[in-house]
Amino acid sequence: MEVINIKGTEDTPNVILDKENGKFEISGRSLPEDVNMFFEPIMDWIDEYSEDPLDKTVFDFKLEYFNTASSKVILDILLKFEEIVEDGKEVIVKWHYHEDEEDMLEAGEEYADIVEIPFEYIVLED
Amino acid sequence: MNELKEKKGHSFLDFAYQMYKSMKTNEINLVYEGEVTQEITKTFTSLTERSLAKTEESNMVQRKVFHVMVECLQNISKHADSLEGEEEKRGIVMVSHGKESYNIITGNVIKNEKIPTLKESLEKVNSLDKENLSALYKKQMREGRISEKGGAGLGLIDIAKKTGSKLDYQFKALNNDVSFFILTSTVKRK
Numbered sequence: 001m002e003v004i005n006i007k008g009t010e011d012t013p014n015v016i017l018d019k020e021n022g023k024f025e026i027s028g029r030s031l032p033e034d035v036n037m038f039f040e041p042i043m044d045w046i047d048e049y050s051e052d053p054l055d056k057t058v059f060d061f062k063l064e065y066f067n068t069a070s071s072k073v074i075l076d077i078l079l080k081f082e083e084i085v086e087d088g089k090e091v092i093v094k095w096h097y098h099e100d101e102e103d104m105l106e107a108g109e110e111y112a113d114i115v116e117i118p119f120e121y122i123v124l125e126d
Numbered sequence: 127m128n129e130l131k132e133k134k135g136h137s138f139l140d141f142a143y144q145m146y147k148s149m150k151t152n153e154i155n156l157v158y159e160g161e162v163t164q165e166i167t168k169t170f171t172s173l174t175e176r177s178l179a180k181t182e183e184s185n186m187v188q189r190k191v192f193h194v195m196v197e198c199l200q201n202i203s204k205h206a207d208s209l210e211g212e213e214e215k216r217g218i219v220m221v222s223h224g225k226e227s228y229n230i231i232t233g234n235v236i237k238n239e240k241i242p243t244l245k246e247s248l249e250k251v252n253s254l255d256k257e258n259l260s261a262l263y264k265k266q267m268r269e270g271r272i273s274e275k276g277g278a279g280l281g282l283i284d285i286a287k288k289t290g291s292k293l294d295y296q297f298k299a300l301n302n303d304v305s306f307f308i309l310t311s312t313v314k315r316k
Contacts, residue, residue: 011168031196033164033203034276065189067196068280075267100185103193103288110264 004045012038013063017045022054027062030070039073046080053084062096062124063104071107078115085117096122156221161214162206162234167199174221183315190288190313191228195221197281198232198311204275206234207304227291227315233308241297241305248293251286259287289313 001019008014008028016025032038059081066074081091095108105121112119149157156174160166171192178188202217217234236244254262263283270279286293294310 010172011164031167031200033200035278036272036276065192067193067200068284069200069272069276069278071280071284072267072270072272072278098185101189102186103189106260110260114264114268 001049002045004042013066015042017042017049019049019054022056022058024057025060025062026074027060027064029065030063030074031065031067032070035069035073039077043076043080046077050080050084050087053087053089056090056092057081057084058092058094060094060096061108064098066107075111075114078111078117082115082117091117093117093119094122095119096124099123152222153224154220154222156219158219160216162199162202162217162219163215164200164203167196167203170199170219171195187228187313187315191221191230193288194230194285194311194313195219197285198230198309200277201281202232202234204277205236207237207240209235209300209304223315225315228313230311230313231308233306235300235304236297236307238299238303238305241307244307245297247282248295251282252292254286256287256290259283263287285311 003020004015004017006012006015011029011031011033013026013028013030016023018024030038061074078093081093085091093108093111095105095111097104097108108119108121148154155177156170158166158170174195175188175192178191199217199219202219203215206215206217208214208216215234217232220229220231222229222231251259251262263280266279266283272278282293289311291312291314294312296308298306298308300306
């Protein structure tokens with residue numbers, strides 16, 4: 001499968017989707033003006049991936065900031081991975097946050113409430 | 127003619143000085159009136175981010191101020207209406223701080239016909255506590271869709287949830303068709 005490797009900007013995140021190396025990661029900031037346009041290729045990639053996913057997918061979210069429109073798209077991404085879980089494959093979300101940013105931890109907990117995917121919370125050090 | 131020009135020049139200097147003084151007394155960090163675009167949003171938020179980084183303010187408070195600014199500015203660039211003869215989405219933005227809190231004040235023109243719906247959303251958000259705001263946020267994320275304008279209908283809920291303060295708002299009628307909507311969001315310093 002094709003690898004997605006998007007470099008982040010001041011209002012869009014870094015995105016790595018690499019099935020071969022088992023690397024799935026979104027990091028940085030997400031506050032684009034048009035979330036649909038930015039995330040469309042990512043959604044398409046995940047749709048294709050879910051047709052033949054790995055037995056175990058570990059998805060790292062290392063976001064330092066996202067706006068509300070992005071929060072909706074992140075849920076849509078997670079819902080796609082939930083379907084993979086429903087199909088009997090393993091998916092783990094690793095939700096990274098800085099210790100003093102409770103809001104980011106809370107955001108992860110809210111997603112974990114909605115989707116049936118196990119979440120691990122990891123404190124970012126730097 | 128020259129005299130008039132001079133007089134005008136003086137009154138402008140007076141105005142600039144008065145404004146400077148009033149900004150100092152009211153501890154206003156940023157004032158802007160004009161077009162609000164994604165570029166403007168990025169510029170102001172990063173400006174505020176950088177100036178906050180120089181202060182002793184906790185990361186948490188800095189992040190909340192940044193967050194509220196992004197949501198307020200993107201609300202304007204997505205939803206603001208215009209006065210007759212104007213094309214672009216315009217608004218005012220003000221950031222001030224006092225001993226207790228940061229205030230992020232934004233204002234924009236809104237069509238009178240949209241006021242009841244907006245007011246209803248604002249009142250709804252203001253009636254909820256943290257837990258219920260979180261429940262509403264999750265519900266709206268699940269059931270909502272990204273609109274053509276790129277909004278998710280989550281901005282106001284999120285501001286209230288993150289700041290833990292009620293949304294303070296006013297509508298000032300400009301004429302029969304439009305009003306000026308002012309929203310004040312408060313981030314408490316801890």
